[in-house]
Amino acid sequence: MRIVLDVMGGDRPPGDLVHGGVHAARRHGLQLLLAGAPDVIREALEACAASEDAAITILPASQVVTMDERPVRAVRTKRNASLVVALEAIRDGKADAFVSPGNTGAIVAGALFTLGRLPSIPRPGLAAILPSTGGREFTVIDVGATVDCTPEHLLHFALMGATHAQAVLGIDDPSVALLSNGTERGKGNRTVTRATDLLERAPFRFVGNVEAHHLLTDRPADVVVSDGFAGNILLKAIEGGVMATTTLLRSAIARQLRCKIGAALMRPAFDTLRRALGYQQRGGAPLLGVRGTVVIAHGRSDATAIAGAIDMARRAVNGRVIERLGAGLDGWCVDGC
């Protein structure tokens, strides 16, 4: 399997990303294509005692799309950007999956322009794989690819999220829920209430509405469906709640000696917390609905996070997600598609 990794557009230096890529490639016997500035990549390879060989090749790219660039403009004008070059490698059959910690909007725009959409999926959905306190992951789709949604888009997200859960996460009969502001049927904005009718008639186990506060502790569904605007806010607000808690705890600990000693004793518990909630462990977010396997990693991804995202891409290719989505959605589509 050939994975192309964009090592240029993340928040961390390319060296960290190369390191994570090399680690994942060796572990799983993958072929790795590193998209970016050849000099920078060669230096990074040296630093982790690797070099270009049969398993590791460089895909030269002279430009970078940065985090603050306007997505559509960036992918249209920077034709030699690492993310564009990498997506073209997927389109041209030179690689099986693309992984990037870059500008999410630009990856979505680039994937749509370069790879195109799957039949009968007008809008892509970005699926985040979230942890729960009980240990079992679940999916939230969409977390930011499509911010203005119709009820039909939510149905498509549900179908894609359920397919991904079956093919990649190994959940036989995934339950699907709608993110809303209340659990009662009929609660929600216009799009959500209309989507309820569609989801109730769809060929998967629809379990109704779920609210944001108990997703991580109760894990009420395998797949949680949302428009990309609310889903993005959900994801970031959960992160914000976790960050606020740890920030407050850290500063409270620093103020008293007895708390410092207590915290030192509690280190194993803090390590457990970090492992359970850290984005590094979660791999990346698969972008579903485009003609190719694309996994978007967190912008702050370090080597561990990149290795996790590559593993997610590997599992998506092995699970034949794109083929299943392409073949399966026509049969699954209900009135209103």
Add this chain to the structure above:
Amino acid sequence: MRIVLDVMGGDRPPGDLVHGGVHAARRHGLQLLLAGAPDVIREALEACAASEDAAITILPASQVVTMDERPVRAVRTKRNASLVVALEAIRDGKADAFVSPGNTGAIVAGALFTLGRLPSIPRPGLAAILPSTGGREFTVIDVGATVDCTPEHLLHFALMGATHAQAVLGIDDPSVALLSNGTERGKGNRTVTRATDLLERAPFRFVGNVEAHHLLTDRPADVVVSDGFAGNILLKAIEGGVMATTTLLRSAIARQLRCKIGAALMRPAFDTLRRALGYQQRGGAPLLGVRGTVVIAHGRSDATAIAGAIDMARRAVNGRVIERLGAGLDGWCVDGC
């Protein structure tokens, strides 16, 4: 000042709410009207060594709107529900402010039917007062009163949130931001991007878009504006992130003796955390845009939380929020209102 408290519709027993009400009334020298079943209230008063007197009276109500009832139907059919009776007391000038930990949708619907809207405010906004890690609170409006919004509604929320921040929170020149999925201008769904134009021309300090993950740690604005759907998800997802962190930590602590000892030493730090993030400390959420002072407390409110919500109502009456909103919005309104 006369505060009417609905003691029936919360998650906790009426006794807890009566207790919080009596405590707040004594502390601030308020007159307290307790809306609910007289027998239940009398028993609760006895339990906290209080009784009906010049400062504490009972507003008899034979029905209760429960948490899972459909709001509009409930307030239309249960004409003798505690929340309806309480709102009528406000309308008829028998009380100055209404506090309830009941069904949010029913309180919003009841307030609209019974009190009516303020001039030039077509939709009410529920303002949550959130803590930040630095200690200073900020406002998010709307967190669930109006789930389908136009850009103009977001402008009204901004105007109301800024007025409340000035009048009640004591912030002279409040900064106002739009909740979005990115900080760059132009990021957001259709409603948010259109609202940007309106907010840029409005008579307050608009500071652009903010994202959900850094609200509590960076406190980027005094007032954060959102539609009620995304705002509700924001609020609950932050709560979910905090809950997941503390749940994981608690179970990790329970697994090892050294962590248990560490946690015991760290108690002051955990107390700080609870004080900083616990909803009990935050008072209630003012419902802005209706003709009367209405504060919605958390459904799980205990005596402390109810006392905080009553204090929020007291400060709103003292700050003349309703009068300022009624008088001020015409002058503030810009094109598109």
